[in-house]
Amino acid sequence: MIRKSVLPRNIVVVGSGPAALMAADRLSAYPGLHITLIEKRKAPGRKILIAGSSGLNITNELPVPEFSSHYRGSAPRDFWRGVLDAFSPQDWLRYIDVTLGQETFLGTSGRYFVREMKASKMLRAWLHHLAAQGVRLESSGEMVSVGSGEVQLADGRRFDADAVVLALGGASYEPEEDPLRWISSFESKGIRLEPFHSSNAGYELDWKPEFLKEAEGKPIKNCVFSTERGSKRGEVMVTRYGLEGTPVYTFGCVGDARIDLLPEFSYDEILSRCLSIKENLAPLRRAKKKLPLSEAALALLFHHAPRAMLQDLGQFARLVKAVPLKLTAVRPLTEAISSAGGVHFSEVDSETLMLKKVPGVFCAGEMLDWDAPTGGFLIQGAVSTGVKAGEAAARFALERVT
Ligand SMILES: Cc1cc2nc3c(=O)[nH]c(=O)nc-3n(C[C@H](O)[C@H](O)[C@H](O)COP(=O)(O)OP(=O)(O)OC[C@H]3O[C@@H](n4cnc5c(N)ncnc54)[C@H](O)[C@@H]3O)c2cc1C
CATH class of the missing domain: 3.50.50.60 (FAD/NAD(P)-binding domain)
Structure with missing residues (x-):
């Protein structure tokens, strides 16, 4: 029964x-x-x-x-x-x-x-x-x-x-x-x-030691981080081994990535701000004076951008909108x-x-x-x-x- x-x-x-x-x-x-x-x-x-x-x-x-x-x-x-x-x-x-x-x-x-x-x-x-x-x-x-x-x-x-x-x-x-x-x-x-x-983990990059000396532990605020998986606005943090932060957790993947350091500025606005300086200065020095770029962002441009792009204003403005990076590995499960x-x-x-x-x-x-x-x-x-x-x-x- x-x-x-x-x-x-x-x-x-x-x-x-x-x-x-x-x-x-x-x-x-x-x-x-x-x-x-x-x-x-x-x-x-x-x-x-x-x-x-x-x-x-x-x-x-x-x-x-x-x-x-x-x-x-x-x-x-x-x-x-x-x-x-x-x-x-x-x-x-x-x-x-x-x-x-x-x-x-x-x-x-x-x-x-x-x-x-x-x-x-x-x-x-x-x-x-x-x-x-x-x-x-x-x-x-x-x-x-x-x-x-x-x-x-x-x-x-x-x-x-x-x-x-x-x-x-x-x-x-x-x-x-x-x-x-x-x-x-x-x-x-x-x-x-x-x-x-x-x-939801950080990603590794081959940072140059000179860059880390200036930027380790510092945030790049209000940027747009992009990979083939998508784009997200927010804050990324520079660490000894790479990058952390919500945009990286959300769309990080091994391979190419880029950061728009000034999402609220168009290419033309960046260019015209830099051109408003009459002195004969290199693009990066113009940017320091005229653009709201943080210490870590400036260090990223200086140490990790292709040299040729730092010489020409047009290329420099494009660079600010899309700094190219290579993510080499995701951080381990333990982190x-x-x-x-x-x-x-x-x-x-x-x-x-x-x-x-x-x-x-x-x-x-x-x-x-x-x-x-x-x-x-x-x-x-x-x-x-x-x-x-x-x-x-x-x-x-x-x-x-x-
Ligand atoms: C650093 C960090 C920050 C986070 N911040 C946030 C946040 O702000 N917001 C958010 O939404 N989420 C956050 N999370 C994620 C969130 O903590 C987890 O998604 C959530 O705790 C998962 O809940 P769960 O009950 O499934 O598992 P858990 O919270 O992991 O609980 C599982 C439990 O089971 C026990 N257990 C496992 N195996 C056995 C076994 N064989 N026998 C007996 N017990 C066992 C474990 O010891 C553990 O206590 C964060 C996680 C980390 C690591």
């Missing part, structure tokens, strides 16, 4: 990033579920704390249709639209305000931030809220294997579960000595994983803000995020094969998929028959 299994049902959520915490929150709204959160590190929420170390950008003001167009990866068409309609940027902002008691504000370029500069207060409030909802946290527990109905930890502990939500994160910013051991347990089940690689790759969407039911090969096991957050630019899209993607997986796991456990 088929009967409903008796309450309470055990639910295991693995991870303690935004995707896991949000999944646990949703699960904890259902009576009769006994929820355990398992985190491999000694303390929860490491990446939220890292992300928040210089201001936590939690979402973006874009309306859902435009917001959802920022996601790349193997998700089916309209997946993101549906996920974000179900738990939208506005829902997330309300949750931070009402449930976590944290103030947010809309910053420049449409990005929302938590008012408190460090994320520790928000994380504390979140953990406190979940504890009050009855969610139990087990730290220092690394999941090495998962199956329908059980989770196995590296230290030998085993948890029985009526449903499992995995929110293990991506592969960025992980210490090299700390490999992602869960990957082999997925591979042994024949679950397709796209290899993780750096996303990247996020990773592309992860569990291929063909492996999950897109309505529930349940693994097709392991019924009762749901995936959320950056461990799935999606990626997005900086600007609040990453955390929003994590929490919205956390809601979807949490809700589906609750339904699965409660409807389960034994």
Whole structure:
């Protein structure tokens, strides 16, 4: 005879990033579920704390249709639209305000931030809220294997579960000595994983030492950075090894790139400003006097532009609009803000995020094969998929028959 299994049902959520915490929150709204959160590190929420170390950008003001167009990866068409309609940027902002008691504000370029500069207060409030909802946290527990109905930890502990939500994160910013051991347990089940690689990362260039002496650590503000992938206005930062900054994260790729140092000036305006000096000066010296170029921008022109272009005013004006650069490599995963790759969407039911090969096991957050630019899209993607997986796991456990 088929009967409903008796309450309470055990639910295991693995991870303690935004995707896991949000999944646990949703699960904890259902009576009769006994929820355990398992985190491999000694303390929860490491990446939220890292992300928040210089201001936590939690979402973006874009309306859902435009917001959802920022996601790349193997998700089916309209997946993101549906996920974000179900738990939208506005829902997330309300949750931070009402449930976590944290103030947010809309910053420049449409990005929302938590008012408190460090994320520790928000994380504390979140953990406190979940504890009050009855969610139990087990730290220092690394999941090495998962199956329908059980989770196995590296230290030998085993948890029985009526449903499992995995929110293990991506592969960025992980210490090299700390490999992602869960990957082999997925591979042994024949679950397709796209290899993780750096996303939202800096790019390398062969800078001349003389240039670095003048420009290392300095920004080139309000420029337009372009590659074959696209163009973005913003600030790029000169580093010892190359360039960092949102435009580079968004459109960087190995190969040719160019920077328009003065996007608000046309070629003709640059030329006429430089020509307005009557003295017989070289183009660069005219530019220093007449154009609002930063120290780093001037150093870039002086040290990295083809010599011939610095002699002729017409060519110089063209150069200011498009300094040519060669990006030689992306920075490693250990430094990247996020990773592309992860569990291929063909492996999950897109309505529930349940693994097709392991019924009762749901995936959320950056461990799935999606990626997005900086600007609040990453955390929003994590929490919205956390809601979807949490809700589906609750339904699965409660409807389960034994
Ligand atoms: C420097 C930096 C700055 C960032 N700034 C922003 C920003 O301002 N805005 C934004 O939107 N995003 C930002 N991000 C990205 C954002 O932090 C991530 O996209 C987000 O944390 C992903 O959430 P997640 O829950 O999927 O994974 P994570 O937050 O990575 O959480 C995964 C958790 O699972 C645990 N875990 C992994 N494997 C196991 C296992 N086998 N057993 C048990 N536990 C395990 C991990 O220890 C971790 O705690 C930033 C990232 C970095 C590195």
